[in-house]
Amino acid sequence: MGLEAAGWSVAYANDIDPVKRDQYDHHFGDTGDHFELGDVHNIDPASVPAVQLATASFPCTDLSVAGGRAGIRAGESSAFWGFVQVLRGMGDRKPPLVMLENVVGFLSSHGGKDFVEAMLALNELGYSVDPLVLDAKWFVPQSRPRLFVVAAQAPAIPVTGLLATQTRPAALVHAIMSARDVKWRLSDHPSPPRRSVLTLADILDxxxxxxxxxxxxxxxxxxxxxxxxxxxxxxxxxxxxxxxxxxxxxxxxxxxxxxxxxxxxxxxxxxxxxxxxxxxxxxxxxxxxxxxxxxxxxxxxTPRECARLMGADDFNVSGSLNEALFGFGDAVCVPAITWLAENVLPVRPIAAETKPRSRAVQ
Structure with missing residues (x-):
């Protein structure tokens, strides 16, 4: 939804959870032509279309304190490597842009080694990386800081000095400056809003x-x-x-x-x-x-209030209360993604002159 608001359209989607697939169907209509239900580790790269952007919001379960911090190689969070496997298998068809999302705890998981390992994996595929932190409360009345990584098939730009900013707080600056082997390409983007104009009272039923x-x-x-x-x-x-x-x-x-x-x-x-x-x-x-x-x-x-807290005001909420809460608890703030698409993604869609909408996989 956030990317669509910025002019992108979905060409392919994947999730392992049938309930989330049903929620996706209920909102977007019949998506059988592009939604593949299953484990990302089992996806055939040949089934993924050539697109300009691939996004991955992989489980934070093993990266967060609540999940025991088993790490990016363990349990559900290892889905990242399934995503990397798909990109590698696409060969020359892999997209020029990749965008990742996860909890800020990803930066410190295993003393920062998990984050560096993931960035080097993207480097190995030909991507230079640009990490930043966005908090949903800058767009909606919900505190939800998240780490995003925009990766581009473009030359790296050496980082010689870096000051903490709103989108690159001290912990992220430390992670960047400590990982000298990573190929960075940091964007010079505008500052996002400091706080949503909405308050909690504004989104209540x-x-x-x-x-x-x-x-x-x-x-x-x-x-x-x-x-x-x-x-x-x-x-x-x-x-x-x-x-x-x-x-x-x-x-x-x-x-x-x-x-x-x-x-x-x-x-x-x-x-x-x-x-x-x-x-x-x-x-x-x-x-x-x-x-x-x-x-x-x-x-x-209520589920509808949760939808508003994610900036998905008109989302077609369906199923039980718990199903809705699971969906929104795992979701990404819609206007935060729109802001990223409009201010950080480093290239315009390749086919922008001939096609009104660019395509993405998620």
């Missing part, structure tokens, strides 16, 4: 007080009792307001002074939602807290 989405009083009180003294004080202050104010929360298991662990609800009230996650184990469901007029209400964010 207008639900009546008697909507079944709101939790029963007993469950809402249990949530309130899970707040720390500091967060509880914030919640009580919100209740004193003459109008509604909103916050979001996740439950996390935290150690207590007595040495035991307890499930705690951690409240965020800056007008920005926390990072949407897949609801594994139940703790990944984001909670909405509404307070004011001397009272409060609690519920989960």
């Amino acid at each position: 207008d639900l009546s007080d008697d909507s079944p989405e709101w939790w029963p009083r007993e469950r809402a009180e249990y949530f309130l009792n899970q707040l720390s003294p500091r967060h509880l004080a914030v919640a009580k202050e919100m209740m004193k307001g003459k109008s509604w104010s909103y916050g979001t929360a996740f439950r996390r298991v935290r150690p207590q002074p007595n040495g035991r662990k307890r499930s705690m609800a951690e409240l965020r009230t800056d007008g920005v939602a926390g990072c949407l996650r897949t609801p594994k184990g139940g703790s990944g469901r984001q909670i909405l807290f509404r307070a004011g007029k001397g009272r409060y209400s609690v519920r989960l964010l």
